[in-house]
Amino acid sequence: MKIARSAAAFALAALALTACAPPTSNNAASSSDEKSGTIRVWLFSEVNQDPKSAVVKAAVSDFEASHNGVKVDVQYIPVDSRAERFKAAFNDPSSAPDVAEFGNTDLASYVASGGLSDMTADIKAWDESKDLDSKILATTDVGGKNYGVPWYVGVRALYYRTDLLQKLGLEAPKTLADVETVARAVRAANPDMLGISVGGAAQFSAMPYLWANGGTIATKKGGTFVSGLDSAGSRDGISAYARLLKNDICPPQTCAEFGGNASVQQFIAGKSAMTIGGDFNYKAVAASAVKDKFAVVPVPGNTAGSIAPAFAGGNNLGVFNSSKHHTLAAEFVELLAGKKYQQKMFDAMGNLPTFSDVQKSVAASNPQLDPFIKTLAAGTNFVPVTETWSTIDAQGIFTGMYQKIVTGKADVNTATGDAAAAMNKVFGSK
Amino acid sequence: MTALTSAKADVSGTQSPKQSRKPTTAGASRRRALGKRGLEPWFYLAPAFIVLIALLGYPIFQLINVSLYDYRQAQVSGKAPLQFTGLENYQKLVADPEFWSVLGNTVLFAGACVVLTLLVGTSLAVLATRLRPWVRTALFVVSLGAWATPAVTGSAVWLFLFDPTLGLVNKALVSIGLTQFNGYSWTYDKWSAFGLVASEVVWCSFPFVLVTVYAGIQAISTEVIEAARLDGASMPRIARSIMLPMLRPIVMVVTIQSIIWNFKIFSQIYIMTNGGGIAGQNLVLNVYGYQQAFAASLYGLGSALGVIMTALLMIVTLVYLRILKRTGEVL
Structure with missing residues (x-):
C-alpha cells in the first residue's frame, strides 16, 4: 500500500518534472555599446603578482587619460578556480566583466557557451595586428572568427x-x-x-x-x-x-x-x-x-x-559577449595586448610576446630566449x-x-x- | 518519526470498536486516524516539512529534473536550445563500462571503509571501558584530534607521510632494512592507493564510532550485567546475549552513518590520488560525478550520477533497516 502510494507520488512528481525545464539564463549579446562608464577587467593572479600589477596599473592610467569619463576596474582572480568564475559570469551576465584574460585551451568552450564576443572586426581594423604571429592568432579562431587577442605565449x-x-x-x-x-x-x-x-x-x-x-x-x-x-x-x-x-x-x-x-x-x-x-x-x-x-x-x-x-600555450585577452561597452573594451584589449605593453609585460614577467617583431627584438637582447623563439619560429601546433x-x-x-x-x-x-x-x-x- | 506517529495512532485506534474487532496494521490504523484528525498533525509537522522541502526537496527535484535534459554549459548560458532527453543520460551511463568499474570501486572501497571503521571503533570502545581513566582520556583526546581534522588537511598530511622520497613512512621502512621501499610510490598501484586512502578515512572516522559505542556501553545498567552474572552467564555469553542486543540501535545508527559517509567520500580520493589516480584507476562515484558534472560541464550526466547515488544509498539503508527489523529490532 505504502509502496503504491509512493509510486503514485513519484509518478506525479515525474509528471510535474516534464512540465518545467531546468533554469537557463539569457546570455544574448548586449545591444548597447556605451562610450563611457566603468570597464571591468579580470586578470589572473600570479605567484609573483607585483610586477604584473605595476604594468597593468600603467596601462589603466594610460587608458583613462586618453578616454574621458571612463574608469577601468581590474580584479585578479585565481587560475585554479577560473572555471567556476567564468561559468558563473556566463550564467549571470550582470556579474560578468567586460574584459578577461583566459587560457587559449579554454577559449573554444567559452565561445560555445556564448560567453565571448567576436573580435574579428576589431582585430582587422587594428594596425598592429598584422605583426601578430599567425599560428598563435589561429588559436583564437573558432569557425573563422577571432574571439580574443593573444597576450602572451608559452612554449x-x-x-x-x-x-x-x-x-x-x-x-x-x-x-x-x-x-x-x-x-x-x-x-x-x-x-x-x-x-x-x-x-x-x-x-x-x-x-x-x-x-x-x-x-x-x-x-x-x-x-x-x-x-x-x-x-x-x-x-x-x-x-x-x-x-x-x-x-x-x-x-x-x-x-x-x-x-x-x-x-x-x-x-x-x-x-x-x-x-x-x-x-x-x-x-x-x-x-x-x-x-x-x-x-x-x-x-x-x-x-x-x-x-x-x-604546443603553443598561452593566454588571450578577450571581450565578454554581455559587455555593454564592446568598443571601449576592445580598445583596452588592444592597448594591454599591444606591442608597447607586451614588451613591458616581458620585462616585468618574462612573458613571451605574440608579435613576431617584438619576439625578435626581445630575443636579440635576451640570448636565453633563443631556443624558445626558434621553437616558435619553426611552427607550433595546438589542441583541437x-x-x-x-x-x-x-x-x-x-x-x-x-x-x-x-x-x-x-x-x-x-x-x-x-x-x-x-x-x-x-x-x-x- | 514513524514509530512515534504509529504509536499515537494505536492509542486513538483502541477507542474505535471497529478496529478492536480485527487486529490492524499500524499503517491502516494511521490512515483512519488521519481521516479523523484531519489536518491537525500536518499542522504540527509543517515547520519541519517546510524546512525539509526547501533544503532537501527542491534540490533533489532539480537534480532529477536536470538529469532528464541535455544540460551542458551552452544550454545553461542560453547559447544552445534546451532539450528534454528523458532517460538518455541514464542509458549513456549504463552503457559505459567506466561507470560500472567506478561503481564497483565505490562499493568495494566504501564497504572496506565501513567494516574497518566499525571494527577499529568498536574494539577501541570496548578497550576504553577497561582502561584507567587517564589513559582513556588520553585515547579520547587523541582520537578526537583525528576526528576534528578537516578532510583536506588530513589527506595532505597523510600524503606527506607517504611521499615516495621525502615521506616519514618510507624512510622508517628503509631504516629498518626494507630497502624495497626506497622511493616506493604508494599511489602507483590501484589497490595500494585505495588502501592508503582507506586508512586515512578510517583514521578520521573511527572516533565517531568509538565515542558513540563507548557511550552505549556505559549506558547499559550494571544491574542487568550483574543479574546475568548471578544467573551464571560467562563473559562472552554476556557480551553476545546481553550487551550486543542492547547496543544494537547504536550500532545500527553508526553503521548507517558510516555507509552514507563512506559512499560519499570525495576530498580524500580527490586530493590523495590527484583527482582519481593514474588513468582514473581510483575514481569513486562522487569524484567521477564531479569530473563529469563540473570539470567537463556535463551537468545532465552528472545529475544522473547524483540521482543514481542517492537511490543506491537509500536502497542500501532500507535493506539494512529491513534486515534489522526482521531480527526483531526497531529503531
Missing part, C-alpha cells in the same frame, strides 16, 4: 644538464632518438638520476613527440573532429614518448603521475639530467642549485637539425579548437592513454584505439 624546450652530459662525453641531443639514448646513458651512469623527467600526465611534453612523428590529435572532417590518435604516425610518436617512461630512463613508479610542473621540479631539484620545460620555467631553473650547469635547446625532431612542433576538448581534457582521455601504456595496463595499439574511440564519442556528442 616548451629541452633543458639538459651540461655537466652530466660532458662527463660522459655526450652532446646535446640532435634528434628525438638521441634524447632517448642520452637519457638512458646518463641514468646508467647515475642510477639515482632520472634520464629525462617526463610525466604520464604531462600532455604538453608528449605532444611534440606525437607531432614530430606525423601524428595528429584530431583533424576536422566536415563539421566535426575525428581523432587521429590511432594513426600510424601518432602511434609511433606515442610509443616513442612512452619508451622514456621505462625503468632505464624515468621509472613509471615515479613518473607516471607527473604532470608538466612535477617533471620540471625534478630537474630543478637536481634529480634529473633532462626535462621538457617552458620558457615560463626558465627563471626558476636559473635560480636553482643547477643554475650554472644547464642549457636549453629546442626539442629536436626526427632528423638532425629539425625542431619538433611545440572545439568546446568538446575541455570535456576530453576533464575526463583525462589523452593523459589516461599515456598512463595506461606506461603502467602496462594496455599496449599502444589498444590504448590509442580506445582513446580515439572515446574522443570521437565526445566530438560527436555536441
Whole structure:
C-alpha cells in the first residue's frame, strides 16, 4: 500500500518534472555599446603578482587619460578556480566583466557557451595586428572568427644538464632518438638520476613527440573532429614518448603521475639530467642549485637539425559577449595586448610576446630566449579548437592513454584505439 | 518519526470498536486516524516539512529534473536550445563500462571503509571501558584530534607521510632494512592507493564510532550485567546475549552513518590520488560525478550520477533497516 502510494507520488512528481525545464539564463549579446562608464577587467593572479600589477596599473592610467569619463576596474582572480568564475559570469551576465584574460585551451568552450564576443572586426581594423604571429592568432579562431587577442605565449624546450652530459662525453641531443639514448646513458651512469623527467600526465611534453612523428590529435572532417590518435604516425610518436617512461630512463613508479610542473621540479631539484620545460620555467631553473650547469635547446625532431612542433600555450585577452561597452573594451584589449605593453609585460614577467617583431627584438637582447623563439619560429601546433576538448581534457582521455601504456595496463595499439574511440564519442556528442 | 506517529495512532485506534474487532496494521490504523484528525498533525509537522522541502526537496527535484535534459554549459548560458532527453543520460551511463568499474570501486572501497571503521571503533570502545581513566582520556583526546581534522588537511598530511622520497613512512621502512621501499610510490598501484586512502578515512572516522559505542556501553545498567552474572552467564555469553542486543540501535545508527559517509567520500580520493589516480584507476562515484558534472560541464550526466547515488544509498539503508527489523529490532 505504502509502496503504491509512493509510486503514485513519484509518478506525479515525474509528471510535474516534464512540465518545467531546468533554469537557463539569457546570455544574448548586449545591444548597447556605451562610450563611457566603468570597464571591468579580470586578470589572473600570479605567484609573483607585483610586477604584473605595476604594468597593468600603467596601462589603466594610460587608458583613462586618453578616454574621458571612463574608469577601468581590474580584479585578479585565481587560475585554479577560473572555471567556476567564468561559468558563473556566463550564467549571470550582470556579474560578468567586460574584459578577461583566459587560457587559449579554454577559449573554444567559452565561445560555445556564448560567453565571448567576436573580435574579428576589431582585430582587422587594428594596425598592429598584422605583426601578430599567425599560428598563435589561429588559436583564437573558432569557425573563422577571432574571439580574443593573444597576450602572451608559452612554449616548451629541452633543458639538459651540461655537466652530466660532458662527463660522459655526450652532446646535446640532435634528434628525438638521441634524447632517448642520452637519457638512458646518463641514468646508467647515475642510477639515482632520472634520464629525462617526463610525466604520464604531462600532455604538453608528449605532444611534440606525437607531432614530430606525423601524428595528429584530431583533424576536422566536415563539421566535426575525428581523432587521429590511432594513426600510424601518432602511434609511433606515442610509443616513442612512452619508451622514456621505462625503468632505464624515468621509472613509471615515479613518473607516471607527473604532470608538466612535477617533471620540471625534478630537474630543478637536481634529480634529473633532462626535462621538457617552458620558457615560463626558465627563471626558476636559473635560480636553482643547477643554475650554472644547464642549457636549453629546442626539442629536436626526427632528423638532425629539425625542431619538433611545440604546443603553443598561452593566454588571450578577450571581450565578454554581455559587455555593454564592446568598443571601449576592445580598445583596452588592444592597448594591454599591444606591442608597447607586451614588451613591458616581458620585462616585468618574462612573458613571451605574440608579435613576431617584438619576439625578435626581445630575443636579440635576451640570448636565453633563443631556443624558445626558434621553437616558435619553426611552427607550433595546438589542441583541437572545439568546446568538446575541455570535456576530453576533464575526463583525462589523452593523459589516461599515456598512463595506461606506461603502467602496462594496455599496449599502444589498444590504448590509442580506445582513446580515439572515446574522443570521437565526445566530438560527436555536441 | 514513524514509530512515534504509529504509536499515537494505536492509542486513538483502541477507542474505535471497529478496529478492536480485527487486529490492524499500524499503517491502516494511521490512515483512519488521519481521516479523523484531519489536518491537525500536518499542522504540527509543517515547520519541519517546510524546512525539509526547501533544503532537501527542491534540490533533489532539480537534480532529477536536470538529469532528464541535455544540460551542458551552452544550454545553461542560453547559447544552445534546451532539450528534454528523458532517460538518455541514464542509458549513456549504463552503457559505459567506466561507470560500472567506478561503481564497483565505490562499493568495494566504501564497504572496506565501513567494516574497518566499525571494527577499529568498536574494539577501541570496548578497550576504553577497561582502561584507567587517564589513559582513556588520553585515547579520547587523541582520537578526537583525528576526528576534528578537516578532510583536506588530513589527506595532505597523510600524503606527506607517504611521499615516495621525502615521506616519514618510507624512510622508517628503509631504516629498518626494507630497502624495497626506497622511493616506493604508494599511489602507483590501484589497490595500494585505495588502501592508503582507506586508512586515512578510517583514521578520521573511527572516533565517531568509538565515542558513540563507548557511550552505549556505559549506558547499559550494571544491574542487568550483574543479574546475568548471578544467573551464571560467562563473559562472552554476556557480551553476545546481553550487551550486543542492547547496543544494537547504536550500532545500527553508526553503521548507517558510516555507509552514507563512506559512499560519499570525495576530498580524500580527490586530493590523495590527484583527482582519481593514474588513468582514473581510483575514481569513486562522487569524484567521477564531479569530473563529469563540473570539470567537463556535463551537468545532465552528472545529475544522473547524483540521482543514481542517492537511490543506491537509500536502497542500501532500507535493506539494512529491513534486515534489522526482521531480527526483531526497531529503531
